[in-house]
Amino acid sequence: MKFAGLLRNTALVAIGAVLATTTTVVAQGDARGDPEFSKVFAVYQRIKTSYVEPVDDEVLTRGMIDGMLTALDPHSGYLDGSDLQRLTTMIDGNYSGLGLSVVMEDGAVKVIAPFKGSPADKQGIKAGDFITHLDGQLIYGGDLDDAVAQMRGEEGTSIQLTIFRPGREEPFEVDVTRGVVELEPVKYSLSAGNIGVITVNEFSADVGEDVFRAWNAIKEEATGRVGGLVLDLRSNPGGSLDEAVALSDLFLDKGRIVSQRGRARGETLLYDAETVFRGDMAEDVPLIVLIDAGSASASEIVAGALQDHRRALVMGERSFGKGSVQSLLPLGRDAALKLTTARYFTPKGKSVQEGGIKPDIAVPQISDPDFLLRQKYRTRESDLRGHLINELGVKDEEMEIDKVDDPRFRLTAEQLEEAGIEDFQLHYALETLRRTTKSSVALRK
Numbered sequence: 001m002k003f004a005g006l007l008r009n010t011a012l013v014a015i016g017a018v019l020a021t022t023t024t025v026v027a028q029g030d031a032r033g034d035p036e037f038s039k040v041f042a043v044y045q046r047i048k049t050s051y052v053e054p055v056d057d058e059v060l061t062r063g064m065i066d067g068m069l070t071a072l073d074p075h076s077g078y079l080d081g082s083d084l085q086r087l088t089t090m091i092d093g094n095y096s097g098l099g100l101s102v103v104m105e106d107g108a109v110k111v112i113a114p115f116k117g118s119p120a121d122k123q124g125i126k127a128g129d130f131i132t133h134l135d136g137q138l139i140y141g142g143d144l145d146d147a148v149a150q151m152r153g154e155e156g157t158s159i160q161l162t163i164f165r166p167g168r169e170e171p172f173e174v175d176v177t178r179g180v181v182e183l184e185p186v187k188y189s190l191s192a193g194n195i196g197v198i199t200v201n202e203f204s205a206d207v208g209e210d211v212f213r214a215w216n217a218i219k220e221e222a223t224g225r226v227g228g229l230v231l232d233l234r235s236n237p238g239g240s241l242d243e244a245v246a247l248s249d250l251f252l253d254k255g256r257i258v259s260q261r262g263r264a265r266g267e268t269l270l271y272d273a274e275t276v277f278r279g280d281m282a283e284d285v286p287l288i289v290l291i292d293a294g295s296a297s298a299s300e301i302v303a304g305a306l307q308d309h310r311r312a313l314v315m316g317e318r319s320f321g322k323g324s325v326q327s328l329l330p331l332g333r334d335a336a337l338k339l340t341t342a343r344y345f346t347p348k349g350k351s352v353q354e355g356g357i358k359p360d361i362a363v364p365q366i367s368d369p370d371f372l373l374r375q376k377y378r379t380r381e382s383d384l385r386g387h388l389i390n391e392l393g394v395k396d397e398e399m400e401i402d403k404v405d406d407p408r409f410r411l412t413a414e415q416l417e418e419a420g421i422e423d424f425q426l427h428y429a430l431e432t433l434r435r436t437t438k439s440s441v442a443l444r445k
Helices: 035-050 057-070 081-091 144-151 207-221 241-250 298-308 371-376 396-403 413-418 424-434
Strands: 012-014 077-080 094-097 100-105 108-114 130-134 158-164 172-177 179-182 186-191 195-200 228-232 238-240 256-262 269-272 287-291 313-316 324-330 335-345
Touching (some): 035 057, 057 077, 130 144, 195 207, 195 424, 228 424, 238 241, 238 298, 256 298, 287 298, 287 424, 298 313, 313 424
Parallel strands (some): 195 228, 228 287
Antiparallel strands (some): 012 238, 077 335, 094 179, 100 108, 108 130, 130 158, 186 195, 256 269, 324 335
């Protein structure tokens, strides 16, 4: 078994990052004859002649571009200069900063998830937190890129974050020392009972090969046959579409992995198993995929593919629900348009836009003392202003099922801590695999 040549499409599916493609889109039309464009030109002229202070054309042009993209969806945007450089650096999986995936929500910077092992994660920043001040300066109502730029910085320097955490009466301040955020996209461990755990933190370059190496390392360390495997995709905001396909292909020996459907020519693509990796590398090994509300895009592609093919049991919480693909379209040498160009669909034709991936077994993270409060104010794609609507329709009541109380999960965080359980979701997955046989629910081929 070995990897075939890497796929050439470089679209990304992530909350906060995309990768450049070679796509070129040319919009044609006579703006002078369009009454809507006449309005834009009239506003431009009125500002130039009547505004209280002189305004540069560059400022007005950037404002028009930003306004057009804001009217589309939360993931489209215009990048130039330092913004474009930061994106390129993040794609490389190595940058100096705090290690946060954030979005702008109603003028506030909201944390989708801290990257595991990052400075922000070590200081206790959690998904759902709002950052209101940086070094005492109010950032509410400002620009997301400006806030991100302030949080980036040289390794060893520190910044003070003022955090509002839903459920707490008062905001609090946290000093975070910036570090080189080497995302370590793949980590692995071997648990009791010869149960392997592979954690994928984000889908940067070579994640598929990294997971393959991690699996081989687990087999070497195991004292006998590996009894089961947990693929942990929690708080993974996404990344490369190619790597999502490669990772899925590791566990599938046939069938569709994901389809991408767009409006422009060349944006409708199909991805099948057996194109990156031959066979199922962990054949006959029971597999559980862990997801939560921070699992987005590329993570949802993997979870959806393995769930639809009944290769894995998906466990945890309903995922983020970002079912769109962004492409980076060059605009000259130092600018680019980050544009939503397609939706993706699971093998059974399901769009995860808005609704996300529903786990086969819902397992709350009750080892987190703030779990109930964070669940109440948790952000998903459907909460973002201007998000794309799932054309297949997702009823609100279907998503509310996640909040129904389950009598199996009534232990408190304090009780779990006394029992030595720090991560209840992972503990539950491991215990499930230890009770699993080849004919049971965790291996349903």
